[in-house]
Amino acid sequence: xxxxxxxxxxxxxxxxxxxxxxxxxxxxxxxxxxxxxxxxxxxxxxxxxxxxxxxxxxxxxxxxxxxxxxxxxxxxxxxxxxxxxxxxxxxxxxxxxxxxxxxxxxxxxxxxxx
Amino acid sequence: xxxxxxxxxxxxxxxxxxxxxxxxxxxxxxxxxxxxxxxxxxxxxxxxxxxxxxxxxxxxxxxxxxxxxxxxxxxxxxxxxxxxxxxxxxxxxxxxxxxxxxxxxxxxxxxxxx
Numbered sequence: 001x002x003x004x005x006x007x008x009x010x011x012x013x014x015x016x017x018x019x020x021x022x023x024x025x026x027x028x029x030x031x032x033x034x035x036x037x038x039x040x041x042x043x044x045x046x047x048x049x050x051x052x053x054x055x056x057x058x059x060x061x062x063x064x065x066x067x068x069x070x071x072x073x074x075x076x077x078x079x080x081x082x083x084x085x086x087x088x089x090x091x092x093x094x095x096x097x098x099x100x101x102x103x104x105x106x107x108x109x110x111x112x113x114x
Numbered sequence: 115x116x117x118x119x120x121x122x123x124x125x126x127x128x129x130x131x132x133x134x135x136x137x138x139x140x141x142x143x144x145x146x147x148x149x150x151x152x153x154x155x156x157x158x159x160x161x162x163x164x165x166x167x168x169x170x171x172x173x174x175x176x177x178x179x180x181x182x183x184x185x186x187x188x189x190x191x192x193x194x195x196x197x198x199x200x201x202x203x204x205x206x207x208x209x210x211x212x213x214x215x216x217x218x219x220x221x222x223x224x225x226x227x228x
């Protein structure tokens with residue numbers, strides 16, 4: 001089990017990932033931006049993700065988005081000192097849904113310029 | 115433009131596809147089953163999809179799911195006689211989000227047996 005984090009969010013083991021739930025977690029522009037940021041930058045301080053991925057929201061809203069991503073199995077969080085760090089569970093996701101995260105991270109999420 | 119269908123659903127051109135919206139359309143077990151069925155069987159009569167993909171719902175609920183998939187750009191519908199036929203917009207999806215549909219169609223959507 002993962003989940004020795006200091007909050008009440010349960011991060012599922014890879015065997016319990018559900019595709020529809022992973023897709024629902026990714027189906028939001030801000031959550032997509034979060035995932036794409038940590039996919040590119042590796043494990044990141046949560047405050048840094050909010051700032052550098054330019055997510056215009058309160059800390060509590062960002063925490064809510066992180067919770068959805070963690071409960072689906074997309075991200076994991078680690079506490080060190082007073083700070084929370086998050087990273088993509090790339091190996092687990094690749095094992096359960098081969099190719100999915102690569103296609104999502106490399107896709108152009110917005111309509112093409114015409 | 116697509117969309118010479120005999121209803122009020124607007125099917126967007128591929129250039130207007132939005133990743134978050136496509137993921138949201140796929141983020142439901144019944145819609146996933148629908149997409150996986152037509153990915154495997156090609157263009158199908160809508161009644162056949164409901165029956166053979168074992169979707170336990172009313173026709174109107176199925177129509178609602180089809181609408182969400184069509185408005186996101188995942189499926190297209192064609193009317194012939196009194197029947198509606200639907201198929202996956204695989205080429206358009208592959209062009210905008212390479213690898214995404216292949217990973218979703220081939221993935222094991224449910225938790226692995228332990």
